[in-house]
Amino acid sequence: MLSLPLALLVALPALCASEPVHIPLIRRHGGRAKTTADHLRNAEFVRMRYGYSSGSPASSLTNTSSTSKRLDRRASAQSLNIVNQNGDSSYFGSVSIGTPPQAFHVILDTGSSDLWVVDTNCVTCDPTSPAFNSQNSSSFQVLDSTATTISYGSGQVQGFVAQDDVTMGNFTMSAQGFLTAEVTSRGLLQGSVSGLMGLAFAAIASTKTRPFWQNLISSNQLEAPEMSFWLSRFLGTTKEEQPGGSFILGGTNTSLYSGTLEFQSLISNIPGPASFWLLGLSGKPFRIVLTAATPLIMTMTGITVQGQAIKVATGANALSAIDTGTTLIGGPTTDVAAVWAAVPGAVKSVQNLGYYEYPCSTSVSISMAFGGQLWPIDPADMNLGPGSKKGMCVGSIFDLTAGSAISPGPGTPTWVVGDTFLKNVYTVFRSSPAAVGFAQLSAAAGGGSGTPGAGPAGTGSSSSGSTSNTGMHTVQSRSLSLSLMVFGVVVYLL
Structure with missing residues (x-):
């Protein structure tokens, strides 16, 4: 990537803030x-x-x-x-x-x-x-x-x-x-x-x-x-363009989410200035739940797959970028393999490097927790369509590091959380104090199919606090650090 030194931008007089x-x-x-x-x-x-x-x-x-x-x-x-x-x-x-x-x-x-x-x-x-x-x-x-x-x-x-x-x-x-x-x-x-x-x-x-x-x-x-x-979500449509949702500069729209916004501060111990909107994986393990019951969102306390918890890499070498410009969810080899190992019949794709395929008849629902609540992902977002074999579908979580000999450097994300997840939550990016917040979508925004559940036991509450909003604009005030904490993923098979 090439870059050039530029002249300083022309300074502008301060303006008065107005509505979002x-x-x-x-x-x-x-x-x-x-x-x-x-x-x-x-x-x-x-x-x-x-x-x-x-x-x-x-x-x-x-x-x-x-x-x-x-x-x-x-x-x-x-x-x-x-x-x-x-x-x-x-x-x-x-x-x-x-x-x-x-x-x-x-x-x-x-x-x-x-x-x-x-x-x-x-x-x-x-x-x-x-x-x-x-x-x-x-x-x-x-x-x-x-x-x-x-x-x-x-x-x-x-x-x-x-x-x-x-x-x-x-x-x-x-x-x-x-x-x-x-x-x-x-x-x-x-x-x-x-x-x-x-x-x-x-x-x-x-x-x-x-x-x-x-x-x-x-x-x-x-x-x-x-x-x-x-x-917005428009899977399966053949129309080239659809209403895509809403982008709000300078605040939030409370009609698009329900409940409270759960903010997490960005991690502060990464060398250099802020770069991506990063999340850091905590020491809490990923835990997978297999069930044939209704899609209830459950806490991860004591829940395992055949008695075994699925652990993931943690610390500065397990950062996650929250990225609206990425369609899917990518993660490190070992952790992605552990997630798909919990899905009966899931196998590595022969034709798609880093992808996994699973029986199309299986409805896979994954929930991710970021320091507090579990945020469910609609099973439709986990299915990319037909795989290499009849009756198999390609999953939306892929191996980000497959085929690469490159090790992550300081501040380099090993997880990339894209629109597969972001379509299921209302997301707020805040620069000061630096944080990212999530909330459940309102009925007007297509929410209601899944309800956030309590996060893993012992993870604590949001480091930036949760707030209930009454207007277009919400201001949070807490940590100045630079990265969120992903505490776990829960997978349900229905």
Whole structure:
């Protein structure tokens, strides 16, 4: 991954904070069922994203000669709808860039930190994706004429780091840093999507610019230093785009969740500044429950599989990234094998490296606890569809480190918790005090199929406290540390 030093962003006067802004999300569907090749790419993309590439070929930059030559040269909080793309595989919202503003759909990704959109000079981009025309913006400025590359699990983009006015909802940042992409890996974007907005921290930004959301906080435009997500579920549909849920800048929407928000502080003993939204696995073991009864969520106290608890790696080498830009859940080899060993008939997939297959007739329900309650995952989200053998289905928890000889370094996640889990909870990302919070979805948001249960005995309560909210905006105050604690997973077979 290449990065360039940039000029400092133009300082802005502090603004007065106002109400949260609601940004609609949209989901886009590819119009076909996922294939074995799709599953392989999904896993490899996530491995590359977090530094565990197995060396399998992934989408790389396609750089034509013509492209190569070009590259050598306080206001408010708002809730915005988002779009659900490719059968719950990605979610995007709308931004405007430039003067006058040019509108684009961008994937909202808490697993990266750069903002980028395709440029009109891009010859490798999907021709149906709207492109940014810098010549039509009077406020556009190139910060560095040297090409910068941003690498993702699903490919790469390359272009110039620039700055311009960027607007999302009612929020505008002047001189916001971003990348105008002139080369992209083929297939990186589809349809109306033109780029990506990273919602992690500035430390991992390839452009060396501060993310849009952090600039909003520093310029006092958000009522609260937080953003929240409700992600919709549209499995099995053939429609390319569906309503994707809601992204709220500067607060929460209490109509989308019930009960209390359970916050956990981010771990503070990781070297360097904050990077990803990280969770650290605690010393409590994963425990699996097999039952033919109703899907009650049970505590993990004294519950085992055939008398044996399933232990997982812990400590600084077992961090988990909470990532809206990842579709599935990836984990370390031993722990993922232990989870699927509790499912009768589950076997390693022959065709999909790192995946497991299980009898399609089995309904697998997994619940994850983050320091307090158990949060159930809908069995539909655990099923990726037909496997390599008749009657077998591919599971949504895969081996993140399969085929890789790379050991995790300090601060490197070994678990990646994506939309398979996040569709089942209301999620709040808070920068100060740094924490992530979860709550049960309300009936209006599609909740009610599963009820959170008590967490494992002895784990204690949320380190940031649980609160009941009465308005659009909620402020929590506790720890300044940088990572959550995942205390366990419970699996039910129905």
